Amino acid sequence: MNVNRVLEVHEGVPVRRLREFMGTLWREANLNAVMAPFEKPASSFVIFKECNNPVELEQLNPFIPVMHANAALSAIDFIGKREGQRVAIILRPCELRAFTELKKRPSVQFDVDSTIIIGVDCLGTFSREDFSSLVEVEGIEYITADVLRNAAEGGLRPQHFRTACQICDWSGPKGADITIGTIGVNSDQFLLVIVKDENTEDQLKVTALTDDKASEYQVSHREIVVGAIADTRADMREHLFSEVNGMGRFDELGSFLAWMANCSLCGRCLSACPLYRGEFKGKFGQVLDTSSDRHVLSELVNLGRWIALCSGCGMCEQSCDRNVPLTLLLSSLSHRIRRELNYSPGDPIQQAPWL
Ligand code: SF4
Ligand code: SF4
Ligand code: SF4
Incomplete structure (x- = not known):
């Protein structure tokens, strides 16, 4: 059974609370390294990289709505290189889907117990070009916060996400040890932290690192909204497929x-x-x-x-x-x-x- 917890967000900045959570997880789980999206100055805005020192978590930001690469393969390489070490990896749902498929290959082997997979809900990402233009006008913090606000509302407002995002199968991570929930969640007030089962909770002690138990409403509301987004996107997928088939x-x-x-x-x-x-x-x-x-x-x-x-x-x-x-x-x-x-x-x- 899932263990559902809440991280209270202060001053409406969810990424700051996530960084604090990752810092305490690093300490309590004796991590050697984290692989995740980090803010990067200049044009590319975000880079998926290894972090060997918790101080670097100050730049962690898996919420920025732009994606330069699918990190699944880098994550597999990272785990291979870090054999015997305790590591955590933060992935978006589509990266986690690819990671899961790579993990099934007979040639890929790693110690599941020493790797913590953290998935983040993802409403969508912009193309690099669109994101650059948006940043010029509105700034990176505003755009990131706006996508999170839209995620809280259930993706009701049209945003010009990439085609892949408009037809994405599922906006919630499947199979993660810990899921950071932002869809259907007022993330300027709290983030949901969903631990996949009691064994994982026993190992990671997430309860001690979070603020409160999530209410049934908070958990079920997120699930309903993630499902509703998937339904809308399935309709969009059928529509686009039928358009191209019609042509x-x-x-x-x-x-x-x-x-x-x-x-x-x-x-x-x-x-x-x-x-x-x-x-x-x-x-x-x-x-x-x-x-x-x-x-x-x-x-x-x-x-x-x-x-x-x-x-x-x-x-x-x-x-x-x-x-x-x-x-x-x-x-x-x-x-x-x-x-x-x-x-x-x-x-x-x-x-x-x-x-
Ligand atoms: S589809 Fe595009 S990226 Fe792929 S081989 Fe052709 S030109 Fe290159
Ligand atoms: S959309 Fe599919 S084919 Fe294209 S890069 Fe992603 S996994 Fe590969
Ligand atoms: S919406 Fe789906 S396809 Fe787009 S970045 Fe997020 S997980 Fe990937």
């Missing part, structure tokens, strides 16, 4: 290829994908590898498996300078494949059918 984009090869014709085969989208494992090695960014003895059938199998696991982060599209609408393309294909396979990527319990 014959997916159902007719010529139209589909016209869409793809703009692609320069640079391969940046593949490099941006945490789940891509070199399935097309030698075929992008250089001359087609005609010496490959890989059978076309295995290419198709790998392609289907890769797309089935898509976490919906949209980082492939964000990395594309040719405006190929990869989010819609991959998400539409992914939803079809997973429906056939009855598989839900990011579910920590379910195994991929081919594993």
Whole structure:
């Protein structure tokens, strides 16, 4: 059963309270390092990095609504490098979905007990360009606070999030040891801290690090709002898929290829994908590898498996300078494949059918 707690927020600045919480967690759980999004001066605003000293938590900020990369693969590398050490990692829901899928790979092994996964609710993120423009006009604190306010209201106000966010499967982290709840939560007054089960609470003693027990209303209200956002986004997804299908984009090869014709085969989208494992090695960014003895059938199998696991982060599209609408393309294909396979990527319990 979950252990539901509250962090009281002072002076309406939730990130400050989260930093304090992480500082006490660091001390009490004897952490060696934390990997998370940190504020960065100048143009990129946020960087996902390792932090080896709790003093650096002053720059921690997983609420900034911009995302430069899906951190799932970096998180797996970080855990591998820190074998035998106690670490914590903060991820958004789409990063956690990818992380969960990477963890299921037989080649990936780590000590679950020494890693604390913290997931944060995420209403959405802007494209880098939109975020830069917004920051110029309104400032980073205002935009971050505005998205949190909208999250508290249940995402009712339209904000120009990336396409991936407009059709995101689930805005709450699944399978995290600790979830920081901001959706349906007045985060200028409190943050929800949801510990996944009593064993985890016994290990981490989160009760002692937080201010109060969360009320049933606070917990169930968040769940209802997260569910309502998922329903709205499922409708948006169906609408966008039906629009592109209506244009014959997916159902007719010529139209589909016209869409793809703009692609320069640079391969940046593949490099941006945490789940891509070199399935097309030698075929992008250089001359087609005609010496490959890989059978076309295995290419198709790998392609289907890769797309089935898509976490919906949209980082492939964000990395594309040719405006190929990869989010819609991959998400539409992914939803079809997973429906056939009855598989839900990011579910920590379910195994991929081919594993
Ligand atoms: S895809 Fe979902 S989890 Fe990822 S940034 Fe967008 S809303 Fe957040
Ligand atoms: S990033 Fe864009 S242009 Fe480059 S390979 Fe991917 S789809 Fe093509
Ligand atoms: S295919 Fe694109 S949306 Fe899917 S996990 Fe990879 S980068 Fe994210």
